[in-house]
Amino acid sequence: MNFVSDNVVGASAPVMEALARANGGAMAAYGADEIARRVKERFAELFEREVAVFLVTTGTAANALALSSAVPPWGLCVCHREAHVIDDECGAPEFFMHGAKLVGLPGAGAKLDAGAVGAYLEGLPKSVKQMPPKALSISQATECGTVYRPEEIAALGALCRDHGMALHMDGARFANALVSLGCTPAEMTWKQGVDILSFGATKNGCLMAEAVVVFRPDLAESLAYRAKRAGQVISKGRLISAQLEGYFAADHWLDNARHANRMARLLAEGLMRLPGVRLAWPVEANEVFPVLPRAASEALRAAGAGFMEWTQASLPEGETIAADEALIRLVMSYATQEEEVRRFLQAASTALSRQAAE
Amino acid sequence: MNFVSDNVVGASAPVMEALARANGGAMAAYGADEIARRVKERFAELFEREVAVFLVTTGTAANALALSSAVPPWGLCVCHREAHVIDDECGAPEFFMHGAKLVGLPGAGAKLDAGAVGAYLEGLPKSVKQMPPKALSISQATECGTVYRPEEIAALGALCRDHGMALHMDGARFANALVSLGCTPAEMTWKQGVDILSFGATKNGCLMAEAVVVFRPDLAESLAYRAKRAGQVISKGRLISAQLEGYFAADHWLDNARHANRMARLLAEGLMRLPGVRLAWPVEANEVFPVLPRAASEALRAAGAGFMEWTQASLPEGETIAADEALIRLVMSYATQEEEVRRFLQAASTALSRQAAE
Amino acid sequence: MNFVSDNVVGASAPVMEALARANGGAMAAYGADEIARRVKERFAELFEREVAVFLVTTGTAANALALSSAVPPWGLCVCHREAHVIDDECGAPEFFMHGAKLVGLPGAGAKLDAGAVGAYLEGLPKSVKQMPPKALSISQATECGTVYRPEEIAALGALCRDHGMALHMDGARFANALVSLGCTPAEMTWKQGVDILSFGATKNGCLMAEAVVVFRPDLAESLAYRAKRAGQVISKGRLISAQLEGYFAADHWLDNARHANRMARLLAEGLMRLPGVRLAWPVEANEVFPVLPRAASEALRAAGAGFMEWTQASLPEGETIAADEALIRLVMSYATQEEEVRRFLQAASTALSRQAAE
Amino acid sequence: MNFVSDNVVGASAPVMEALARANGGAMAAYGADEIARRVKERFAELFEREVAVFLVTTGTAANALALSSAVPPWGLCVCHREAHVIDDECGAPEFFMHGAKLVGLPGAGAKLDAGAVGAYLEGLPKSVKQMPPKALSISQATECGTVYRPEEIAALGALCRDHGMALHMDGARFANALVSLGCTPAEMTWKQGVDILSFGATKNGCLMAEAVVVFRPDLAESLAYRAKRAGQVISKGRLISAQLEGYFAADHWLDNARHANRMARLLAEGLMRLPGVRLAWPVEANEVFPVLPRAASEALRAAGAGFMEWTQASLPEGETIAADEALIRLVMSYATQEEEVRRFLQAASTALSRQAAE
Known part of the structure; x- marks a missing residue:
């Protein structure tokens, strides 16, 4: 991950x-x-x-x-x-x-x-x-x-x-x-x-x-x-x-790119199904930029996921990131495995549920 | 070669x-x-x-x-x-x-x-x-x-x-x-x-x-x-x-360098034994700079040897390259095979003998 | 002017x-x-x-x-x-x-x-x-x-x-x-x-x-x-x-600067007395930045006054320049004569009155 | 001078x-x-x-x-x-x-x-x-x-x-x-x-x-x-x-240049008449480069003449500067007075005679 x-x-x-x-x-x-x-x-x-x-x-x-x-x-x-x-x-x-x-x-x-x-x-x-x-x-x-x-x-x-x-x-x-x-x-x-x-x-x-x-x-x-x-x-x-x-x-290069983009779509679709997550921008290539509760982001990191928090952001008009939220970047590559994506989504789901429960 | x-x-x-x-x-x-x-x-x-x-x-x-x-x-x-x-x-x-x-x-x-x-x-x-x-x-x-x-x-x-x-x-x-x-x-x-x-x-x-x-x-x-x-x-x-x-x-790195230097010494010693060849500088690493008749240099190239002609040269005092001579550079690497060196020396010997005969 | x-x-x-x-x-x-x-x-x-x-x-x-x-x-x-x-x-x-x-x-x-x-x-x-x-x-x-x-x-x-x-x-x-x-x-x-x-x-x-x-x-x-x-x-x-x-x-250098600054204050005070003019920033040296009706600014130029319109502006919070206004820069020098300042103020007064009358 | x-x-x-x-x-x-x-x-x-x-x-x-x-x-x-x-x-x-x-x-x-x-x-x-x-x-x-x-x-x-x-x-x-x-x-x-x-x-x-x-x-x-x-x-x-x-x-600019060049020729002609002085290069503009005994050069400096010793020199083939000689540069300007040139020549003549006498 x-x-x-x-x-x-x-x-x-x-x-x-x-x-x-x-x-x-x-x-x-x-x-x-x-x-x-x-x-x-x-x-x-x-x-x-x-x-x-x-x-x-x-x-x-x-x-x-x-x-x-x-x-x-x-x-x-x-x-x-x-x-x-x-x-x-x-x-x-x-x-x-x-x-x-x-x-x-x-x-x-x-x-x-x-x-x-x-x-x-x-x-x-x-x-x-x-x-x-x-x-x-x-x-x-x-x-x-x-x-x-x-x-x-x-x-x-x-x-x-x-x-x-x-x-x-x-x-x-x-x-x-x-x-x-x-x-x-x-x-x-x-x-x-x-x-x-x-x-x-x-x-x-x-x-x-x-x-x-x-x-x-x-x-x-x-x-x-x-x-x-x-x-x-x-x-x-x-x-x-x-x-x-x-x-x-x-x-080979096109196959690689198609795979990475597909993983990004898969991840994006999964994230969109989770309550409390939204995407800052449409996913058009191999990068996914979800906005999620900061606590969930930290839980994901604790669960072993690697990603960057994104600070410089050309957000769409009207979009803002709240203080208790985090905008993160998830980049898929030719080598990303579907199983990793599913694992990440599972971890995200868990983190969000836990947070909702608190 | x-x-x-x-x-x-x-x-x-x-x-x-x-x-x-x-x-x-x-x-x-x-x-x-x-x-x-x-x-x-x-x-x-x-x-x-x-x-x-x-x-x-x-x-x-x-x-x-x-x-x-x-x-x-x-x-x-x-x-x-x-x-x-x-x-x-x-x-x-x-x-x-x-x-x-x-x-x-x-x-x-x-x-x-x-x-x-x-x-x-x-x-x-x-x-x-x-x-x-x-x-x-x-x-x-x-x-x-x-x-x-x-x-x-x-x-x-x-x-x-x-x-x-x-x-x-x-x-x-x-x-x-x-x-x-x-x-x-x-x-x-x-x-x-x-x-x-x-x-x-x-x-x-x-x-x-x-x-x-x-x-x-x-x-x-x-x-x-x-x-x-x-x-x-x-x-x-x-x-x-x-x-x-x-x-x-x-x-490994020292072995590689020792090999290349040894090939250079081998080549230099072989060249020194050939009439009409001299070295512009002592061979102290993996490069050999012989001066030889231009015709021999051309014959070597024709025989499949690859090397550069050297034009900028801090020659020792008193040394000059005659118009019918060439100063060439031969560089040995970790991958140079002793057999290549011997083949080159053989070709040089042939070229020089032929030239002497003309 | x-x-x-x-x-x-x-x-x-x-x-x-x-x-x-x-x-x-x-x-x-x-x-x-x-x-x-x-x-x-x-x-x-x-x-x-x-x-x-x-x-x-x-x-x-x-x-x-x-x-x-x-x-x-x-x-x-x-x-x-x-x-x-x-x-x-x-x-x-x-x-x-x-x-x-x-x-x-x-x-x-x-x-x-x-x-x-x-x-x-x-x-x-x-x-x-x-x-x-x-x-x-x-x-x-x-x-x-x-x-x-x-x-x-x-x-x-x-x-x-x-x-x-x-x-x-x-x-x-x-x-x-x-x-x-x-x-x-x-x-x-x-x-x-x-x-x-x-x-x-x-x-x-x-x-x-x-x-x-x-x-x-x-x-x-x-x-x-x-x-x-x-x-x-x-x-x-x-x-x-x-x-x-x-x-x-x-x-001499301090005298020159004092004169230029004094001319700027004189100009600023005069401008402040005119209706429809405000200063974008306090006058602290030898430059005066009035905001005035664009028509008045054009009339001043027509009357022979030379100045620059200022477009890049760190305006104070809340301050804006309306579409029919102009922010201009007036720079006083060691050589500016009091008479020039008075002439400019007179021209500004005339321009503003005319505009008010229209 | x-x-x-x-x-x-x-x-x-x-x-x-x-x-x-x-x-x-x-x-x-x-x-x-x-x-x-x-x-x-x-x-x-x-x-x-x-x-x-x-x-x-x-x-x-x-x-x-x-x-x-x-x-x-x-x-x-x-x-x-x-x-x-x-x-x-x-x-x-x-x-x-x-x-x-x-x-x-x-x-x-x-x-x-x-x-x-x-x-x-x-x-x-x-x-x-x-x-x-x-x-x-x-x-x-x-x-x-x-x-x-x-x-x-x-x-x-x-x-x-x-x-x-x-x-x-x-x-x-x-x-x-x-x-x-x-x-x-x-x-x-x-x-x-x-x-x-x-x-x-x-x-x-x-x-x-x-x-x-x-x-x-x-x-x-x-x-x-x-x-x-x-x-x-x-x-x-x-x-x-x-x-x-x-x-x-x-x-005016041409007059200035003609004057300076004329002063250079005057100086050069005077120097050429002195024994022990030669010119490194022909005088074609407003600079004169005499070679003269180093002692004379020092005497000239002592007499109040200002000039630079010239070290980088594209000397004509065969020309060399001896150890007891100096190559100096004398530059004439629009303001050089004929009297200065004459004074310099006089001082040079004296210095060279004295040196010859020693």
Whole structure:
């Protein structure tokens, strides 16, 4: 019942096997290996077009590199005020962008609305005293477990085009969003105006495999150099490329994501049946955010469940968390077992009944 | 016969096995795993003192992070003019140090001499027009396959102390140098005045495992934040810690290094017996730098041998490479087989005989 | 009636005369001139202690340099959310601090309250995912024309001490705040815990003269280098030092500030007597922020008055600006003439009467 | 006899008068003043084309800003190894370029030769391990007082075009070079391929007035923001624009430069007539670099002459400075009086005779 995050588990079997297979023999270093070549072709197939792909070691690096290719040191990057890039990366984007500024805007369910972003952009003073906006970054799935619809992305894409900004997607949970929408990778990205993507695979079954996928060729030029100088070009590059080969084979990655999302729905449905529990946001990917009595939350922890209490929250209008309540985050992964979910629901039921009795 | 580098092979069996063992089950993310705790204790044992250890993904990142902890953006970092940090990292140190400057000094065999460095430091203008020296970086083993003696390191350490500079060691081939000297890790580092170390394990048997080891506590404060914001804190941290656990177990790492060094000596001795071949520098670790007729070098390549031609060279006084000669680099790894070495020597012998006959 | 800012006028006569006097003859360059030496002694006298002083060209540079000495690239700098450093300097602090982050907190009248800042600091997650707070920056006088009392500064100073943070004061309008409080420079700064000060003189009678004044010696080390590498060390340094000599002579600077503040009070009192006008904040220095009918504001502009409409506003609780109202900023300078103020009041009276009649 | 530099004197009378005239009255701040508008038009006239002009406070800032517009953080900037940008600016270019690297190449008389630079560029490894060259910076006049001929600049310009690099000219002594060549500003810059220019006026008669002049429009976009965030946009902008108006009026700037160059020739001719003195480089602008007996140099200093001993020297082939000799730099300015030159020559003659007698 460790639901702290989808990164508390190791790699899935097909990924580990691909890695073990690739370990033997001599191979060109620094990402010039044959597997990397194949994996990059696979990315092109998946996205139905030419793409530049840079394999990196962390989602933080992928995001920061992607943004640094689009935002000059004197530019502004707009994002949601609870975005991972502004809140959880210790200023990595600011470091890679050499002092460019992130501006966080509000939005329900950690989603940005094109109307609100547009109003913000219109309101910016036109003066050299203020840094000009150069990129917009959105998370798919979001930090609240919600998912942008393609048309919502398209509206943000159009806005970016109008303002000369690049559109970046932080796809740390790309696969979870993708299977949730049931669309193609292309339909969720460049067809709606996404210029550059952080493609995450670690949370969904790899040990460590992330990629920057570039749809606008002019953004690609600098990335090879930027990745190298950021210490992101590992010498035995097969480590990442082999994992991705295993990840993509036979749609393993989509299976993983479907499983995690299904576990989330299962958990959400179970929780909704319990009295005194409500969900802060709809469950659209692999994360569940219930609000429950604080005592119940503590009982669950005592019963061995692992999860995070969530403090920064773009709650829906009218929603508030009472002092004796807790908003918690439960993250399902490719490895979550149905039995764990049932055990958690049982424990929750017990905790809530006990509390009701008191 | 792929002698291009010691990073063209994968991980050794004990390392891969440790990784596979560690893959199962849930574990704290971002380096807070139990294995990391044990590995850090192991580092303390190895170095016979408290150390701060930061596990990172590449040698470039280890070097750049280490230097950034010691050199402010307005400082100078002195190194050998053929040092990896100045020549092969696409400006990673400059990026992490935020524009601090690397200055490369000459020195035979890619080694810096305390006398020469001291003279350089004395000659620096004392003015705000020039950046003040804040660190010295040395490579152990060096880029020419030579090894600093402990007393040479001590002399540089004393110099750094006198000038208020930190002493950094780029230990991408730490183990090879260590078994070459036959001393302890402590004797090769902090006991001689090394303040901060890039401890490399990837080249010597891991797939990807590097560490920054800090001996001066004041240099450690910033590194946790710096590593995070550089995208160097991987979420499934066990990937690195498990490898290192396998690497250190039963002195596997020393065995690997001894093997590679032995292969290098074997190769060097064989080459020395061939007419028309000389070594640019003594073979002190796992790299061999023969000078041979260019035609023979080409014949070897045609025979399937892989290696790099070496162009930047701190040749010993009086040594020159003729136009019809080539200086090449042959790197032995933990996985190099004696049979490969013999095959290479045989091919070299054939090539040289043929050339002599023409 | 140009009340757009206190920087729309040139230098006062004594300042220009000092500059003209200093122009002749040869003098050491790059700030090593004799006048600079005297001026630095004068700073020490004014602040009743040893200080390190760096003469620079703009308030933006003074602020950014000061903050860069206190905040590492991976640190957080807390300020008011309407502070000049976060709003009006095109990211200069982020540039000089190499990607450190500014966080803007709310506070009535553009003032930060020690209690609120303390609560914010306590609430910060302790994790390497978040940058640690390293400095607090306050403006004196503030962007709303209000002034911190010494005891308010002392409370913030104590808070900084508790959290290992430096306290920076942006003193672009230092003299105006000083004469408003009637205290000494020491009482308004280091005696209350200020560690580093941007001392502004340009707005109060110079053409271009700003200084970074350092009270914590460890913050001074880097500034000589930082200023040079920021292009802030002008070669004919007498340009700045001579102005400051004229500025300080015979308390000219205090006279200038007293005059500007008096004009502001005169203006404020006049405005308060007009129906339909209220002040957004108390007038404590040389800036007046009236709220008046938008039509009246337009009529004043048509009558030749120059001023800025103010949009970012830390309004007092309960205060709002109606759609048909305007909040404007009127800045008095050393050169503002009483007659201008009276003319403005007359025009305002006319505009308001006309509007009332309609 | 203060020949330490051309920045040891103040401003010339016409410049100071223009400044005094401009001081009165209210004027738009931050460079939006009317005088700035006129001065920018004047630049367009002088260069016979549209140019973007940014008025800044120091030559260091002008150089660093110019280079930052042309070189990305991951790029290389080639310059002469004695260039001011690499040697005397405390890393300002590295700061403004966010860690880009300067590479210094040799060349007689501090001049770069297109052939040598071309060979260097061809020899650069094509790999992401090495930063790609993005700009070339030359000084006109050079740090050795020599002057590039237009055809030499054209050759470097063509080379830059071929390699996708920008050509920057550090014109700290632009006017001295210009009148030396007798060509037009256009012929010395963009007509030969210069993309961006640091136009210096401080050394030649202003107190503080420098400009970045941009000939390639795409380089201009970022500079307004970069200048602001570097603290280079002074609020009372008339300070710089007024000086430049006085500087350009009635060809005052050219007169100043002609005078300084004439003083340099006079001094050089006098020195050449003295036994035991030779010139390290031809005198082509306003600097004279004699080699003379060290004893004579000391006697001159004792006689009240001010000058710098020059240690970094691109001496002509075959030229060496003996241990009992000194290479010194004597800089003439707009304010140098013929009488001073004669007095210096007299003192030199005396010193040399005395020495010869000993």
